[in-house]
Amino acid sequence: MMSFREDKLLATNVPMRIVSLISKINEYKGKQVLYNQQAPEVLNTLKNVAIIQSTRASNSLEGITIKDTRLIDIMQNKVQPANRSEGEIAGYRDVLATIHSSYDAIPVKPSILLQFHRDLYRFISLEGGSWKNSDNAIEEVYPDGSKFVRFNPVSSFATPGAIEELCKFYNQYSNSGEIDSLMLISATILDFLCIHPFCDGNGRMARLLTLLLLYKEGYEVGRFISLEQIIEESKDAYYDTLYQSSQNWHEGKHDLLIWSEYLLGIILAAYKELMDRVGKVSRARGNKAMRVEETIDHFVSNFSINDIRRRCPDISPSTINRVLAKLRDANKIEVLGIGRGAKWKKNY
Template sequence: MNIHTFEFIPLNWMDLTQQLSQLDRFDAKWQAIERREQKALKELKSIATVRSIGASTRIEGSQLSDTEVEVLIRNLDISKLSDRDQQEVAGYYDALNIISESYRDISVAESSIKHLHNILMKHSSKDAYHKGNYKINSNRVERTESNGQKTVIFETTAPGFATQDVMEQLISWYNNDSSTHPLIRAAVFVYDFLSIHPFQDGNGRLSRLLTTLLLMKSGYVWIEYVSFEHEIEHRKKEYYKSLMDAQRNRPGEDVTQWVTFFLDCLKNIQHQLLEKLKAKEKREALGVREIQIYSLIENNPGISSGEIAARLNIPVSSVKRILSDLVAMRNLIVHGAGRGTSYSISVTDQVKHDLTIRLTNEDKVKQFTLQQVGSFIRIKKIILVPLFDWQHPDEWNKRLLRNGLVITINAKTSEGVKYSQPYTILGFNDPSYYQPVFLVNPNIVLPEQFSKNIGKVNYPILCSVELSGSVDVFEFDVLLIIDEG
């Protein structure tokens, strides 16, 4: 199907429908949550504001941490904003506040977008000549190589009448398309805005502000209590790849990958918001001793029950009972067994669900690092993407057998201890499956998978997933669906 000037061809329409329904069903609960959790939401909004500003400005090169951002916006003094990073933070803070307070009254129009850009750039004298106005010079997107040379990633729309025309077309389409789901419509708007790059500078930051505006105007007001920008920062490589893969084929490109990424980000942060509210309810139910133990573990991940008892002067038997209760409430996670048992805080608010690791002929190895106690990767589904047309399972089944595809999990601990375990993809296939989509049962979970074999592991742990087979060139791309925490 076509949306605006783009192609949109989901791999599975049923999955897309279910994902949109899940995101929409949440809104039905949100009014009750707002009434019940007013105090908690005020705190979450404050946290989300800091994280959003910090993440969105860091994506564009700022060096300020969330802590530094928080201090800055609490003590905002325009006369002292001489540093560009501080100017960008102040501008983003002002624009985000305007959207939060007045989103109902802000129309999706050129005048509104230019006004938001003016607010975003107002603290920077360097940007005075172009703030609030479309670009007058080319602003192609480039990458700086290690030798200092610049490589053009994609060409943006030419300045002048060309930018004016396509922005008018984009806004007209958005305001008149009543058949496209609002979430997909928002994703496509943001994609085209970034591709046009209508302003001389600030397009990336403004695109994320417009995301919040479009979502809130469409009724997804919960977005201001969790940071969409932080999710993008966490998945920055995936963010740029999904944009660039489509933009290289302008005009008339396929934006399916970008829309899928956009919706997945929303699903993740929606889940994070619910988990944060649940975690707060659980913490509020804790007694004095429980709070003491929880706080000690939070500041000392990997601590044992004996150490807790000694430091808090609480009988070991009482500590173990409280720990058991906290684990049952899912506030804590347990590592090891017996005398080697230790505890850390559950990071459910940071868990990323249904992420994708893509392995191809050109990119057969993916590396990642488990930084600290509690970090994990859970591989739960394998999706084969046949690089050929097929109508019957036998057509991909036989080729899978011929390709002999294997994923190998490799790990190396901080002490140099190595682990490697191969998994034959064919082993997860079920003859009754029509689609080449395999459930990994039981899930492959790192580091638990290799800690069983090498005992206690020390962090950080360098891991990789490698695709190999019995042929040199595979007839499939392999998608691994994972949870990450």
Template sequence: MRSFANLDVLIGQVPGAVVNALLTVDVGRGSEALYRDQLPGLLSQLANRARVASITASSAIEGVVVPDRARADRILAGRVSHLRNRSEQELAGYRDAQDYLFQSSWRPLNSGLLLHLHKMLFAHTAGPGGRFKTEDNLVVDRNAAGDLTVRFRPVQAADTPFYVSELIDRYRHEASAQRHHPVLLVGLFALDLLVIHPFEDGNGRVTRALTNALLMEAGYTVSRYVSLEQRIAETADLYYQALLDSTHGWHEDQADPWPWLGYFVDVLANAYRTFAQRAAADRSDGSKQDRVRDYVLNHAPLVFRVADIRTALPGVSDPTIRVVLDRLRREGAIFPEGLGRGATWRRAVR
């Protein structure tokens, strides 16, 4: 809320380093539609990997870790009916919250959405979820000797519903006005929500999950394919320091948002660079896709199997073959016959 009180003054002049990072972000955003059209197989693989990485990393930032990787994967896939401990329960809860935002129509953004996400986060535990904090809280650091240092002081519990509602209203107004870069608005929303700290527990996870959703709503969908949370976990010290530097003076409307916004935009720019690198690597395999296409259209039997392509084109992976077959099917050049291992394909008569 505080960051949106005098937005033109607060972020009216964007530092050069942030401008450059935003340029990388916007160029990356412009390429997303092209990748969706040309590399559907790659994007499906990246989305599956990013989902697992995001849920695992965002949970690990808060100390929620399931050491058995195979079991963690089964939990994320929804194949575990009995959750053994608190970490497994919270991992499953974050899975549910993120999947809700990625796979459902979650709009509109309002206080009820935040409460619903929080309820999902703790739905598998015995703890209370889906309600704002009832007691004042502090965000602290504990050193090796056990001494506590106050990192920042959130708003009082009694004021939390008002601050959350006001933040959402101001964010939605500024997002509609389109006077400032949407990525900066999402970053400020995340900063203010973390300072408000509306819940007794789970504030970071709710904020990170919601940040992905708001970025996607603004047209920046890279978090579907590259995990922002994983990058944050890899740079956790910078993450916490940037937050700390931008919370000083927040209650007095004297905070400097640029340490946090600089970090936030950098994480997003890094994700787009990673996305472009992975797409380029897949495109370098384009000659193999061309070979598959040529074989299917010009050399394969009228009715053929995937095994025929493997034999004719050793060294071409099954995912590459499937990408080409799917594309040709959508073009109407081939159509499947049968199901399962014995399935065949037939070329359309030209």
């Protein structure tokens, strides 16, 4: 809420480089209807892939990982979670599905955030759905075991009121249109992370809230492209910009624009990827082998089979291996090692 008090965001002088990002994103936003009309089957494929990628990446950022085969089975509701990591994956899956299917009927208010958090932890013993009951700190742990406090969030006592105030500010400016919607979203997410309202799961909740707010402001790219995966691929910048923009937040003297520029860059990258994938998948006409080839062609450095699987989670390992063998026999790629983690190199 410190990004909104005393009209801080309203009075912010947005530099041209950020205005340019906003303009480019809005250009892509205007093409969404065209994509839906021209390539509905392609978008359906991308949607299914994005759900898996988003769930994997957002949890991976928090150190929650499971085998790809189990991930697919859990995402498709073929198996029940067998441990805490799988339970957290399943919880994220369900909240993500709720947002995708019902975003227009979901109000932005504290009780909804509590409901999302409850559902996030539905499959594990940790009790979700309540604000933190003790103060927390955002810490970085160094290899030698020492710790560095990156930020001290709002106290547990002040958290309910802070979230209530933040939701009111978001709804006020969303309804009035006084503030650009993308700047409004970035400020809301930064404040949410600075409040850090839960004992656990704040990062995942922030990314789910980002998706919800983008939907509510008319930006549908998160349905087809995983914002979480793009964030994971730039996680150093993610944490660095959060750190920089959170300094002096409690005093209302923080620099919101550092974080805003990063988040807008993520959204623009997602729209560019959507346009690229719509074109490529349309040409491939859903052919999975061709999609694997297109994915390999997109790599700018050496890659592994797991890199391909992360980008094509709906494609079977046998299909991926078949494409790799074909390209290897054609001398287009070569393997640089042995075993599952072996890297492949393009010869073109």
